[in-house]
Amino acid sequence: MSAIPRDIDEALRATRALGGERGWAWWRAARLVLIFAPVYGLCVGLFSVNTPERLPLAVYSGVKMPLLVMGTTALCLPAYYVIHLVSGLRREFGGSIGRVLHAQAIVSISLASLGPVVALFYTATDSHRAAVLINGAVFFLAMLAGARASWRVPGTRRASMLLLWLALYALVGTQLAWMLRPFIGSPGRPVQFLREEAFTNGYIVVLHAVFG
Amino acid sequence: MLGWLGAIDELLRGRHTGPELGARETNGLQLRRMVPAAVVLGGLYGFFMGWFSVRNGAELAGAQMLASMVKVPLLFLLTLIVTFPSLYVFNALLGSRLGFVATLRLLVGSITVILAVAASLGPILAFFTVSTESYVFTVLLNVGLLGLSGVIGCVFLLKALRAVSASPPAPDDLAGVSTPDASSGDIALTTSRVWVGLFGIVGLQMGWVLRPFIGAPGRPFELLRSTQSHVFEAIWRLVTSPIMGGG
Numbered sequence: 001m002s003a004i005p006r007d008i009d010e011a012l013r014a015t016r017a018l019g020g021e022r023g024w025a026w027w028r029a030a031r032l033v034l035i036f037a038p039v040y041g042l043c044v045g046l047f048s049v050n051t052p053e054r055l056p057l058a059v060y061s062g063v064k065m066p067l068l069v070m071g072t073t074a075l076c077l078p079a080y081y082v083i084h085l086v087s088g089l090r091r092e093f094g095g096s097i098g099r100v101l102h103a104q105a106i107v108s109i110s111l112a113s114l115g116p117v118v119a120l121f122y123t124a125t126d127s128h129r130a131a132v133l134i135n136g137a138v139f140f141l142a143m144l145a146g147a148r149a150s151w152r153v154p155g156t157r158r159a160s161m162l163l164l165w166l167a168l169y170a171l172v173g174t175q176l177a178w179m180l181r182p183f184i185g186s187p188g189r190p191v192q193f194l195r196e197e198a199f200t201n202g203y204i205v206v207l208h209a210v211f212g
Numbered sequence: 213m214l215g216w217l218g219a220i221d222e223l224l225r226g227r228h229t230g231p232e233l234g235a236r237e238t239n240g241l242q243l244r245r246m247v248p249a250a251v252v253l254g255g256l257y258g259f260f261m262g263w264f265s266v267r268n269g270a271e272l273a274g275a276q277m278l279a280s281m282v283k284v285p286l287l288f289l290l291t292l293i294v295t296f297p298s299l300y301v302f303n304a305l306l307g308s309r310l311g312f313v314a315t316l317r318l319l320v321g322s323i324t325v326i327l328a329v330a331a332s333l334g335p336i337l338a339f340f341t342v343s344t345e346s347y348v349f350t351v352l353l354n355v356g357l358l359g360l361s362g363v364i365g366c367v368f369l370l371k372a373l374r375a376v377s378a379s380p381p382a383p384d385d386l387a388g389v390s391t392p393d394a395s396s397g398d399i400a401l402t403t404s405r406v407w408v409g410l411f412g413i414v415g416l417q418m419g420w421v422l423r424p425f426i427g428a429p430g431r432p433f434e435l436l437r438s439t440q441s442h443v444f445e446a447i448w449r450l451v452t453s454p455i456m457g458g459g
Contacts, residue, residue: 005312012304106305113297120294120414123421124442145305 007032011105014149029101034066036105036112041065041183043115047122047131048185057185060193064180065111069104071180072173080165092158099158100165103146110142131184178202216252219245220328223321226371241317246324247289253327254285258425260334263341264350265427272433276424279435283422284330288323290422291415299407306403310376318372326365333357347428354426362415366408373404417442 007028045061048054077097084093121134147166179198182189223241261284262277270276300315310318340353419425423437 009304009312012301013307110298110301110305113301115297116294117298117410117414120417120421124417145302148305 004031004035008109011102012109014102014106026097026101029098029105030070032105033069033101033108036108037066037069038062040108040111040115040118043112043119044135044183045185046119047128048182048187048189050187054185054187054191057182057191060191061183061185064183064193066108068173068176068180069108072169072176073100073104075172075176076165076168079168083164084161087157087161089157089161092161096158096161096165099162103149103162106149107142107146110145111138114138114141126187128184128186135184175202178205216245216249220249220253220324223324224328226368241321243317243320246317246320250288250320250324250327251285253324253331254288255281256331257327257334257337258282258284260338260341261354261425262427263338264347265433267342268345268427268429270427270429270433273427275433276427279433280425283425285327287415287419287422288327291411291418292319292323294418295407295411295414298410299404302403302407308376308403310373318369321372322365322369325368326361329361329364330358333361347426350426362412366411369408370401370404373401416444420446 011029011032039062041064042058042062044065045058049058080096080100081093084090084096089096118134118138122131125131177183178200179194179202181195181198182192185191219242223246258281259277262273262280265276266273296316296319299319300312303310303315308315337353337357341350344350420442421436424431424434427433
């Protein structure tokens with residue numbers, strides 16, 4: 001068990017994880033994501049838990065958060081591999097995956113560390129809009145922390161690969177997050193793992209909302 | 213008991229947080245001494261806080277006093293639990309040399325400083341509580357005294373962090389693959405300033421969640437009130453209330 005605190009410290013300080021050819025062993029990063037993403041998910045889901053019967057909502061949210069992170073990764077991996085092949089970076093792929101997962105571990109730990117702040121923020125308001133805003137801000141901060149670690153990657157080609165990954169990840173992640181709703185939940189809506197309209201396109205819904 | 217007093221005395225004199233404070237030299241701030249000291253000092257302040265309801269002859273005033281004695285240390289420790297993870301994570305991300313335990317020790321030490329100052333202001337609080345009937349005045353006085361203690365504790369923390377970032381790195385840091393760049397100490401200090409602000413805001417809201425501390429006259433004793441609102445609008449209402457010091 002003492003390996004995990006050491007991993008956390010190493011992941012955050014990025015002393016060994018980012019430098020060098022090989023990057024970090026993928027399972028060490030994956031383990032951190034699996035531990036910390038649920039912590040944040042649980043805190044996010046507390047928003048609409050006003051009676052004990054609604055507690056499953058927070059648990060669902062805790063289960064879905066690592067699904068979101070890991071699911072997006074799984075969906076993006078094949079394309080990322082092919083891009084590496086085409087760019088002649090086949091040998092770099094292993095290290096690349098290590099770095100990608102490492103950045104996600106940083107994001108997960110940052111999210112989890114702000115989870116208690118989010119939970120306390122919920123005591124101050126019942127506004128759904130405010131809840132969305134604080135979580136957006138927390139996500140932004142965590143992404144910034146992950147991206148900052150990526151900027152420190154040595155070598156332009158490796159760094160541009162990571163930027164490509166971020167673009168791909170954002171595109172897929174947004175849609176998967178839409179499908180895995182509700183994370184925050186609304187007190188007026190029933191407790192459910194997924195909404196009925198899960199298999200719709202989030203981008204089109206947003207476009208409709210903006211342009212009518 | 214004398215061991216605690218000695219530890220608090222050394223803490224307040226800054227024995228453990230001077231220039232010699234390196235990343236691994238927070239050993240003077242032992243958690244098993246600091247946490248009980250914080251609980252006792254906070255309880256002392258809570259005791260003086262509870263005088264208001266006793267003085268007003270409220271029903272269950274003793275219960276209110278007991279609740280305050282528990283809640284004051286709880287307020288600070290819970291606020292620490294809420295804010296500590298993010299301070300540690302962002303400090304580590306920005307390359308601060310403080311490890312997990314060292315950061316925790318420094319923060320628990322700061323909280324002990326805050327509560328020691330608050331407890332030392334307790335007799336003043338008790339004096340004013342005995343000589344005023346105004347609930348609004350008592351609330352504002354408590355906010356002011358705790359605010360003053362908080363400011364002193366934050367100055368203590370920032371001074372200690374400055375000592376850490378100024379001290380030369382430990383030998384095995386130099387052996388690391390990528391040592392933090394020279395500006396990382398300053399960055400860590402900036403995060404800490406932001407964090408001090410966060411600690412203040414979270415602490416205010418936590419205090420609001422844990423109400424009542426003082427016990428408004430005419431309201432029955434409750435362990436916790438279950439209204440969902442935030443502290444800032446409440447402070448604004450108090451400050452702008454027309455009966456400041458009156459009824």
